[in-house]
Amino acid sequence: MPPANKSKRGSSSLLWDLLTFDRLVTGPVIHFIYWAGLGVVALFGFSVVGAAVGLALKEPGVGSLLLAFPVLVAGLLVAGALVLLWRAFCEFYVAIFRISEDLRALRQTSDADHAAHRARQAQKAASEAQ
Template sequence: MRRPLHRPEGSSGQFLWDLLTFERLLTGTVFHLVYWAGLGIIGIMAFGILGATVGVAIREGSVVGILLAVGVLGVGALGVFVAVLLWRAFCEFYVTIFKIADDLHVLRKDVEAERARQGR
């Protein structure tokens, strides 16, 4: 019968062990970076919408053009708000999935420890 692999001692060996065996997921820290990068992209889109409204107002140069620019700005702001909410919901969904995976890992360890105690 083959012996299972055992976790090495020491911090550097432990980090490499966690990285190679998926014992500890690194997605929590990485996903914060992904979240902020997505918000940055949405911010760039918001500045693009603001630039488009200024461009429409300057190009038309009349009261109708300014009213059109205000409408474009309102719809654009609403779109950016919805994009931020959807991005947050998307990120929270994935964080929740990974938290469930962590909880299942802890439960599995508890069950294995209980089975080991009963087997003695």
């Protein structure tokens, strides 16, 4: 159970939040993973461009150019689709953890409402007993 007064927690608050899962670190971690994944997709895109250029330069003539152009277009389309899929995956992951945080806040509000209701009932019972 965390200390009651948050202002007195000081430097141990971050450690306490991490140990008790009161604060999730998933958001910053997902941002890092997102940018790392975009880097991998960019490497794929660069390799597609390199493969298309290498294919075009392999043999002189129109045949190699006719083969290189569809490879370039298809590879860039696949890279674009990978960017969109990666973004959707990361947003889904963030949404799941935001739902978890919202449910935690709703539970805290509900518990506070129930405690206030019980206190009113106890106060009412005490006043009726007198």
